[in-house]
Amino acid sequence: MIRFSNRSNPGQLNAISLEEQKTKNLTQLNDSNPTHFGLGIEKFGTYVPDPRGSETAREALANFLKSRKDPISPSNFSPASSERLYLLSSTSQGYSWLIKLLCDPGEKVAYPSPGYPLIPSIASMEGVEAVPYFLRFDGSWYIDLPYLEKVLEDKSVKALVLIHPNNPTGSYVEKEEFEEVERMCREKEIAIICDEVFYEYSFSRTPGRISGFSSVLTFALDGFSKLLASPQMKTAWIEVSGPEEEVKEALTRLDFIADNFLPNSWFQNQSTPSLLELAPEKVKEVRERCMENLELLKEAFSKPGLASSLIVPDGGWSALVRFPATVDEDELVKALIRQFSLSAQPGYFFDIPFNCVAVSLLPPTYETKSRIEVLIDTIEALSRE
Template identity: 45%
Template sequence: MQGRSLVKLNDSNPTSHGLAPQVLPTRYLAQPRGQETAREQLAQVIGCPDPSRLYLLSSTSQAYAWLMALLCDPGDAVLAPKPGYPLIKSIAQFSGVNVETYHLRFDGSWTMDVAQIERMLADDAHGDSKIKALIVINPNNPTGQYVKPEERERIVELCRRYDIAIIADEVFFDYALEPFEGNRRFAGERQVLTFALDGFSKRLAAPHAKVGWIEVSGPSQDVEEAQRRLDVIADDFLPMSEFIAERMPDMLAELNTQHDLVQQRISRNLDSLHAMLEADDLGVVNVLRAEGGWNVLLRMPSFIDENDFVTYLINQYGYTGQPGYFFDMESNGYLAISLLPEPEQFDENVRVVLEAVRHFVDEI
């Protein structure tokens, strides 16, 4: 039978039988990793040497869910950074997976507590080995720190030693603010099984485009086994729309323009923020150094209750914001703000925050 096409008696794909709608006239080919042409186009633009290592899907949120299903049984755990965005914990709960947190420490800049990660992995190895993956956000949201070269070297070695995978969320990677030297992506890491997440939500500044991807890398045998299993998960969901796949060339062509537009905006607004904080005669609000991303953390006097502060913003100005505890900051007095608003609106946002802080200080 080699080389001979077989007629499928059970072929229930309507597009195989002349029943495709006029708006989508082509035959649908179920491709678990995403449409081959779209993956090839994407691989060329992002520098992925092997398009077969890419999985196209609707979002990095979906990627997290797939990878937790791939790597974990119910009751297993992943390690995730704290402070960090609460999305990971929410997705893990839906997946029956536990989240254990390792700390990011701030001392003029943010660093990973790699010693804590090592202790957690060592303790886990003496038990039932429930930890299956280490999640790194590169750069993190909202702290904005990239994984430093020496941190990367140590965590790769730890993951190899304890046989756990790395899930690297790198959606903000291209948006540098005040970085240190030596930052690089985990995408393409060869020493340990690695799943690098990215997408158009940030690269194209288009969350409504609904295109994300997973790039798988690592030792060839580990990658082969992981992809064999991930193909089953991807085949169950087949999430990539043909409409979106057909628009991929147009979207890829906009990447550089969109990046430059966003980078100019966030750089301008960060400069303006520094200037406004420096000019504020009260001088009790500062911004924690953010190396990359779209968001920054403001630090205000810790006697100001974060809930009271946000409530005051709502009642007095019709503004709201995300307090630090939303991201598991361990002390009071933080507020996350976006660097994306148009310049006039951003400056007004900062002015309102400073005015509200002054109100609480004057009440002492």
């Protein structure tokens, strides 16, 4: 049984709350909701707070998620349900809530490295230590499973983060890897937090979604930032799955956490159903752009004798360009800034253990072509110094 944090325990209902539950059509003498008295803006209707987001929006989201039928383990899968969904303002907020739910201050969450440095930052703000486990590279990325098992032997580790696919490596959690991860988490009673925001943007095949996994308590994160290529929409969600008893307790505690924030606006609840209808076409458009740019990169780096090379991602919005250790990452980026007004994020920003820069696959192809030519030429020049 997963042990939840002490700080997420809502406690027992007091005597007044218990009595209120027995009474229908109760009137509150201290009701301070202006929409109950015709004082709100009529267009927005009556405000009925729901810590999970409006039922209408969650029903639409559940139906959308149920239409995506590619679980990583079909025999251990629970279809999405509106009762197991929480609407949020961002996946970052989702991480924050889940760390509150699973970890007390001083405890630990395990996260993949290399990776985007968001999780250590959020964990630190929650008073929790983020401990890395490693993705290794031997021509493709893979989880160092023996090292991960050692990390999870620490009883203060309460949650394991999977990023599926990872950013910026573009590597998915393979099915065989997940089977081992699932075994470790089940044996050690550790919850899984799976970030699937880039899942749709695959370039070949995918091993299957982890969202909905039912053998271990699992929290899947996704949202419109990537699904609609619209980070300004500020809509994301948590999908909860796993053993029934643990899910029930997790929902009770998440309700308590969410009720302290109530992040869902009227606009968010109203727009979610119609925005979900736009997702398939938008994903198709963005994926095609990324694949066009990836093909362009493959061609550019196919020239013989280059000092740099392309690490081909399996999915996501980025690719990594690797170059020799004799070319300093900072010097390369400074040269790009000074000579071409171009900047880049070097590999050490993500704790990548070799020299590289991350390249976006989102720009129009003509822009990508000219920028990559500049990058290749600059690396060549520095490698000869």
